[in-house]
Amino acid sequence: MRPKRVLVKLSGEALAGASGNGLDGATLTALAADISAAAREGVEIGIVVGGGNFFRGVQGLNKGLDRTSADSIGMLGTVMNALALEHAIETAGAPARAMSAVPMPSLCESYARKRALDHLSNGKVVILGGGTGNPYFTTDTGAALRAAELDCSHLLKATQVDGVYTADPKKDPDAVRFDRLTHVEAITRDLKVMDTAAFALARDAGLTIVVFSIAEPGMLAAVLRGEGRATYVTP
Numbered sequence: 001m002r003p004k005r006v007l008v009k010l011s012g013e014a015l016a017g018a019s020g021n022g023l024d025g026a027t028l029t030a031l032a033a034d035i036s037a038a039a040r041e042g043v044e045i046g047i048v049v050g051g052g053n054f055f056r057g058v059q060g061l062n063k064g065l066d067r068t069s070a071d072s073i074g075m076l077g078t079v080m081n082a083l084a085l086e087h088a089i090e091t092a093g094a095p096a097r098a099m100s101a102v103p104m105p106s107l108c109e110s111y112a113r114k115r116a117l118d119h120l121s122n123g124k125v126v127i128l129g130g131g132t133g134n135p136y137f138t139t140d141t142g143a144a145l146r147a148a149e150l151d152c153s154h155l156l157k158a159t160q161v162d163g164v165y166t167a168d169p170k171k172d173p174d175a176v177r178f179d180r181l182t183h184v185e186a187i188t189r190d191l192k193v194m195d196t197a198a199f200a201l202a203r204d205a206g207l208t209i210v211v212f213s214i215a216e217p218g219m220l221a222a223v224l225r226g227e228g229r230a231t232y233v234t235p
Ligand SMILES: Nc1ncnc2c1ncn2[C@@H]1O[C@H](COP(=O)(O)OP(=O)(O)OP(=O)(O)O)[C@@H](O)[C@H]1O
Pocket: 010, 011, 012, 013, 014, 049, 050, 051, 052, 053, 139, 140, 158, 159, 160, 161, 163, 164, 165, 166, 167, 168, 169, 170, 191, 192, 193, 194
């Protein structure tokens, strides 16, 4: 695979390193170095970053928050991650621009498709915070949406596991890994590595999803070369 433009869904939880919470400096630096190296190979890279290291909306429900407020807090977490990544990627040597789906102009640029496309074609890594900008969604769905509207050929899910399994491999030691499957199989088997809305949107947009572990250094560049351990979800 030598794509022109890709959308990476980067796990928020991965930014926390071993602590599992917030931002870990060494982890952020290592991820930024990988992203910057991949960008230097000439691929246009958009990133939708998750927020699992700060807050997921469902956690707020246990604290008595209503869903909309809880999701708003979750979206703010993803913008914090986008700002941290923007700085770390620029420090690693690639130009980067954070944009937020929730306008907060004193902190970063608001998301607009044509501006994002301009930044990408000018060689900037574009980091998209705020998911879709709406409650009741996830950053997986946001990633599928942005991949479709930014004309990306691939949605690369950079996460904590090395592919899609028959069940969550963190919980089920008997889970079996797929090298390849279709969007319809992922939906009908209810595989929770991404939510159903994200799989459905990716299927409708004809996007190939590549699921791989971002914990392994150099994996993003390897996946872009069509190498490395990953599961391919294809139409
Ligand atoms: N069938 C499955 N195959 C692979 N992983 C699965 C499966 N079912 C559940 N998972 C879990 O899904 C996780 C990825 O989902 P999720 O998007 O919630 O986390 P993330 O990538 O860390 O993003 P964030 O932290 O930003 O929310 C994996 O780490 C894995 O534990």
